[in-house]
Amino acid sequence: MDKKKIKNQICCLPLVAALFAAGAATGFSQSMNTNHTELATFGGGCFWCMEAEFQRIPGVKTVASGFAGGTTPNPSYEDVCTGETGHAEVTQIEFDPQKVSYDKLLDYFWMPTTRRP
DSSP: OOHHHHHHHHHHHHHHHHHHHHHHHTHHHHHHOTTOOEEEEEEOSOHHHHHHHHHTSTTEEEEEEEEEEOSSSSOOHHHHHTTOSOEEEEEEEEEOTTTSOHHHHHHHHHSOGGGOO
16 A cells, blocks of 8 residues: 555544544444333323233333322322312333334324234
């Protein structure tokens, strides 16, 4: 190789390293990170039933039930059941988007219980 070509390659090395590092710090690292999870929160009827159903889906890490909305601070389950607090029963799902998509979770949420696997 001639000296000019070697010099150009050496000058380009920091640029290549910087681009690689930038890629690793952005989307590239996210695609390699298997610990990345996302959250979905669904409201509907009995959260105990929803919790049990979503726990069976591969890719779902955790399922937590609670309340959303409403006017009563820190209501009990019994308070919410009266219908006077304005709260809805919700289920928050932590999932691995590489194993199950939000769209699939939403499809499952809307699927009649008689058709669920």
